[in-house]
Amino acid sequence: MPLLEVSSRQQVRHFLDLPARLYHDQPQWISPLDHEIETVFDPRRNPNFAHGEAIRWVLTAPDGTVIGRVAAFVNQATAFTDATLPVGGMGFFECINDQAAATELFEACRAWLAERGMQAMDGPINFGERDRFWGLLTAGFTEPNYGMFYHLPYYQQLFENYGFQTYFKQYTCYREVAAPLHDTFHRAAERYALEHPEFRFTYADKRNPEKLARDFHHVYNLAWANHSGVSAMPLDKARELVRQMKPVLDERLLWFAYAHDEPVAFFVSLPELNQLFKHVGRNFNLWNKLRFLWEKRRYEQRPDKKLFGVIFGVVPAWQGKGVESALMVHARAEFMRAGYTDIEMNWIGDFNPRMLAVTRSIGARIYKTHTTYRYLFDRTRPFERSPIIR
16 A cells, blocks of 8 residues: 655645545534644644654555545654653544554654654644644544544544553533532632632733733743643744634633732633534635634524633642632623533543543533553553643
């Protein structure tokens, strides 16, 4: 089965078109946008090429039909987090239900990464941030949220038969917005209102994107940048994220807690964009951009909207003091006023028991599971799962 490096426009088209053929009878599948996939592999648009490299392949049958695809990448900024185990990445895997074909794709990644000094590969992951295109769907085969892949159920066996082992699991949790919160949440909100006048809980003002970027940057770096695999965020990147979100954000979903005007917690959500993109299509050309605006307007008028929890965090000095509970009370009330009925919270790692406890405390249940696998090139080396965040 010929394995071809993607280097021409035709091969790029083959790479992008394969999923539409594999998932044509899967009503739950929603395709990512072609240009967002291509951004990952464009050195002009993906800053990770400044300290890394990537390659991708398509696998064809003897008659020339494309039956698989995959990518491999090395990011020098993250590859040596464990000095004893340099780790590369593989992702964007799609394949027919054929172990020999899958193994050929996995072997191409392993060999390419080994040539660059890697001793293991994680996958399927992204050549970029963890917030999208990360993990293999292994449970909860429902419509994917924006930025997450839907996968065919047999992919799990293709990975595990090759020798991949679970490094960590990422959960998507679901709750109805109107479901009541436990009394302890309301007591926390009342306590902060009565005993902490220096505190305020409010949603962002999208007319002031600079403040939104600075507040997000402050909380993110204090709450998340010390976690394994998560780098500190430059302020310019926070500004760029706000700029990218501006066309789709609903400011009523961007909640912050302030102590003496210092942002100390956030709960950042967006309208669930795949509820729009599933009506638009993969090609975000001018016509589909107009279609998107039309669908967005229709969606905003619905009384049963879904929101997508992007990130939640509390700076260390205020963790465990009820700030997150009070913040949730204020946010939930506004979500309901804005017409949101369902919330899914993405990307809660099983290595983060504290965050899982928070989601359980608000009545959310695990709805989908994505698995990030690791494959050790030295098959005699003992396997270790991702360390737990204490």
